[in-house]
Amino acid sequence: MNFSCQEDLYFSNQYYRNMVSTLLEWSQVDSAEGDGTGEAKWQWRGVSIGNGEDTSFMLPADISLIKDLQIEDE
Secondary structure, eight states: OOOOTTHHHHSOOHHHHHHHOTTEEEEEEETTTTSSSOOOOEEEEEEETTTOOEEEEEOHHHHTTTSOOOOOOO
């Protein structure tokens, strides 16, 4: 097979490497807060431990691959 030089753009696993990185601290946030809909849209946000920069986000289904999520009734 002959792959182009941009192969890494198509087969990047950075998304999954971010999930298990010890350099990110994960917290669950309501991404819809302040959008006026009144509906919560929960996702996980990864913040760099080194500089506090918001670097990544994940959906609960993705994070469930690495965390034991406990679902609560509303």
